[in-house]
Amino acid sequence: MTATSLQRPFTVVSILPRLLDTNGDAGNARVLAQRIRWSGHDARVVDVHSTADLPEHVDAVAIGSGTDAALVSARDGLRSLVEELRIWSNSGVPVLAVGTGWELLSWGIDLADGTVVEGLGLVAGHAVPRTTRATDDIMVASKYGRLVGFENHARDYVGAEASPLGRVLHGTGNGERESGPQIEGLTMGEVFCTHLHGPVLARNPTLADHLLGAAFTRHGLEYSRGPVAASVDETAQAARNLVAVRLGQPVE
Amino acid sequence: MSSLRYAPAILIGRVVRVLARWRKPGGGSAIPGVVVNRIAPGFLATTLNGFPLGLVIVTGSSGKSTTTKMLVGVLRAHGLAVFTNQSTANISQGLTSALLEQVTLSGRIAGDVAVLEMDEGHGAFIAGSLSPRVVSLTNVMVDQIDRFHDSEMVAGLLAKIAARATETVVLNADDRYLADLGDALESTVQVDRYGVTADVLRRYPRGLGYAQTAPTRLATGTGVQLTNIVGRDADVQFVGGNHGIRLPARGIHYAVDALTALSTAQATLGERFDPTLACTALSAMPAVFGRGEVVTVGGKTIEFVLVQNPSSFQLNVDSLEANTEQILVIIGSDVRDPSYFWPVDTSGLGHVLIASGLKAHDIALQLAYDNVQVDRIEPDVPTALDAFMALPDPATGVKTIIFSADGMRRTRAHLGLVSNAEES
Numbered sequence: 315m316t317a318t319s320l321q322r323p324f325t326v327v328s329i330l331p332r333l334l335d336t337n338g339d340a341g342n343a344r345v346l347a348q349r350i351r352w353s354g355h356d357a358r359v360v361d362v363h364s365t366a367d368l369p370e371h372v373d374a375v376a377i378g379s380g381t382d383a384a385l386v387s388a389r390d391g392l393r394s395l396v397e398e399l400r401i402w403s404n405s406g407v408p409v410l411a412v413g414t415g416w417e418l419l420s421w422g423i424d425l426a427d428g429t430v431v432e433g434l435g436l437v438a439g440h441a442v443p444r445t446t447r448a449t450d451d452i453m454v455a456s457k458y459g460r461l462v463g464f465e466n467h468a469r470d471y472v473g474a475e476a477s478p479l480g481r482v483l484h485g486t487g488n489g490e491r492e493s494g495p496q497i498e499g500l501t502m503g504e505v506f507c508t509h510l511h512g513p514v515l516a517r518n519p520t521l522a523d524h525l526l527g528a529a530f531t532r533h534g535l536e537y538s539r540g541p542v543a544a545s546v547d548e549t550a551q552a553a554r555n556l557v558a559v560r561l562g563q564p565v566e
Numbered sequence: 567m568s569s570l571r572y573a574p575a576i577l578i579g580r581v582v583r584v585l586a587r588w589r590k591p592g593g594g595s596a597i598p599g600v601v602v603n604r605i606a607p608g609f610l611a612t613t614l615n616g617f618p619l620g621l622v623i624v625t626g627s628s629g630k631s632t633t634t635k636m637l638v639g640v641l642r643a644h645g646l647a648v649f650t651n652q653s654t655a656n657i658s659q660g661l662t663s664a665l666l667e668q669v670t671l672s673g674r675i676a677g678d679v680a681v682l683e684m685d686e687g688h689g690a691f692i693a694g695s696l697s698p699r700v701v702s703l704t705n706v707m708v709d710q711i712d713r714f715h716d717s718e719m720v721a722g723l724l725a726k727i728a729a730r731a732t733e734t735v736v737l738n739a740d741d742r743y744l745a746d747l748g749d750a751l752e753s754t755v756q757v758d759r760y761g762v763t764a765d766v767l768r769r770y771p772r773g774l775g776y777a778q779t780a781p782t783r784l785a786t787g788t789g790v791q792l793t794n795i796v797g798r799d800a801d802v803q804f805v806g807g808n809h810g811i812r813l814p815a816r817g818i819h820y821a822v823d824a825l826t827a828l829s830t831a832q833a834t835l836g837e838r839f840d841p842t843l844a845c846t847a848l849s850a851m852p853a854v855f856g857r858g859e860v861v862t863v864g865g866k867t868i869e870f871v872l873v874q875n876p877s878s879f880q881l882n883v884d885s886l887e888a889n890t891e892q893i894l895v896i897i898g899s900d901v902r903d904p905s906y907f908w909p910v911d912t913s914g915l916g917h918v919l920i921a922s923g924l925k926a927h928d929i930a931l932q933l934a935y936d937n938v939q940v941d942r943i944e945p946d947v948p949t950a951l952d953a954f955m956a957l958p959d960p961a962t963g964v965k966t967i968i969f970s971a972d973g974m975r976r977t978r979a980h981l982g983l984v985s986n987a988e989e990s
């Protein structure tokens with residue numbers, strides 16, 4: 315394979331950004347596209363609200379988090395895209411799902427009033443109510459380095475024990491456990507699910523670059539971050555270190 | 567009513583007020599309110615409902631404070647004596663304490679009308695006992711600080727307050743939640759609508775920050791309408807004709823606040839409302855600190871832009887003078903969650919000289935991903951301000967400082983400026 319570029323722009327789709335962007339998580343699509351551009355390739359973000367918006371090729375997928383009031387409409391929107399989501403996840407297209415976007419990909423969401431919002435069943439596990447909302451900085455040890463973010467959720471996640479994103483160093487993550495380490499997130503192939511909301515990929519470029527590596531490999535291309543990314547990543551590291559200091563964790 | 571029913575409570579409240587001030591000079595102002603509310607729970611409602619021209623309530627997600635100030639100015643220009651609240655904090659106790667300052671022992675206040683600014687949550691809480699003649703609704707915005715309040719819930723709280731209106735509900739016809747709320751109101755109450763023209767809205771492709779924008783604009787002649795805005799100058803169309811106004815700061819949101827105030831003044835004054843007088847009074851309002859106010863410090867002209875939530879950040883970015891050459895952004899510790907501003911598209915800033923404040927790195931990161939060139943990251947606010955002020959005057963635009971509330975406080979302290987408006 316000797317290809318050096320794609321004959322079209324890399325296409326990052328942002329799923330249901332009108333319903334799933336409460337914390338600016340849809341911005342993760344823009345982070346992926348920018349890093350692709352900084353690596354010297356053309357990239358675009360396509361907002362997908364329904365199947366009519368779907369582009370011909372999809373190279374990466376970002377799904378954000380929404381409000382509980384929009385839970386059912388977001389689920390119905392995602393359900394209309396369930397075939398595509400299944401194809402992407404089975405064919406190694408990197409997918410990032412944050413907060414309720416992740417919960418809706420699961421078996422379902424148990425609500426505090428006892429009712430259940432059925433999920434798409436694409437990833438194992440389900441969401442269950444917490445007694446108190448988890449709102450804090452979160453720090454996670456993962457294969458992709460130490461991840462730093464902010465979490466804000468009223469539900470725990472059960473059933474990700476087999477393949478978590480990482481181990482919680484500070485914060486709540488998937489919830490307190492009676493035994494075993496506290497974990498955060500879920501991974502399945504190139505599908506990454508997390509409570510770290512907002513610009514998780516901007517603050518944690520190693521995770522972003524893992525997703526981009528997967529997207530490039532599918533086309534026989536090699537991803538390497540450009541000089542702009544290297545300098546922006548120093549800013550991200552400084553931001554992460556400030557959180558580490560505040561939480562009494564070592565700086566990197 | 568002129569009974570002396572509340573006289574003992576009023577007297578006790580006054581004594582407590584004096585004692586509270588002795589204990590803590592300048593403070594303790596809510597304590598007498600707590601005491602009176604406990605011994606005479608009907609005092610607040612009875613007094614507020616007792617003004618000759620009644621009670622006017624201004625509520626909604628944002629713009630309440632500016633709108634209330636504008637409305638009070640316009641009503642006073644018409645010769646009315648207005649009782650109003652300074653802030654929404656501790657509304658029940660705070661109001662009672664404020665009333666105690668002025669009330670006679672018979673429970674009356676010399677004044678023609680009461681104008682109250684209310685938080686949507688507070689409003690629903692005390693609206694049960696109040697009978698406002700006019701309720702004025704600004705908008706339903708999704709503020710990330712309040713992001714667990716979804717739009718439906720906020721609209722529901724506002725509907726509860728609107729349902730208390732005895733005469734008129736004034737509302738923003740461009741806000742879909744409020745437009746629907748107006749359609750659902752009982753026919754016994756009048757609905758006065760205000761809004762912008764399609765021409766004005768077209769210039770804000772991202773909308774005006776409302777949770778949802780109504781699909782249609784007001785038909786010409788059916789309400790107070792904003793027909794044009796250029797910098798701090800705006801044109802307002804009344805049923806009787808056009809008038810120009812000067813806004814206290816640049817930005818479409820101030821123009822909409824002015825519409826709300828003018829429409830509400832019209833509903834309150836009825837036949838007595840004089841649009842020329844109203845627009846003159848409104849234009850005479852002093853500029854608001856930190857919200858597009860232009861100040862001169864050490865011979866240098868600076869424009870301050872306060873961003874309090876993603877909507878106001880976006881509107882401010884969108885209404886910034888094109889090619890503004892010198893921009894300093896200060897985001898402080900008040901923005902706890904760095905994702906707070908990520909829904910905002912900051913690309914319109916183009917080039918930022920310095921990112922500062924405790925969250926300097928986080929905002930710089932967002933700016934970088936929005937293709938905004940950031941020359942320097944300097945978390946220390948005094949250092950950043952000194953460097954920024956030392957630069958020669960820009961060739962295009964004025965020195966512009968965009969800050970969060972914490973950034974504003976630090977800036978004010980370092981530059982030795984006094985604020986005239988800290989509440990939202």
Ligand SMILES: [Zn+2]
Pocket residue numbers: 686687712715
């Ligand atoms: Zn609220």
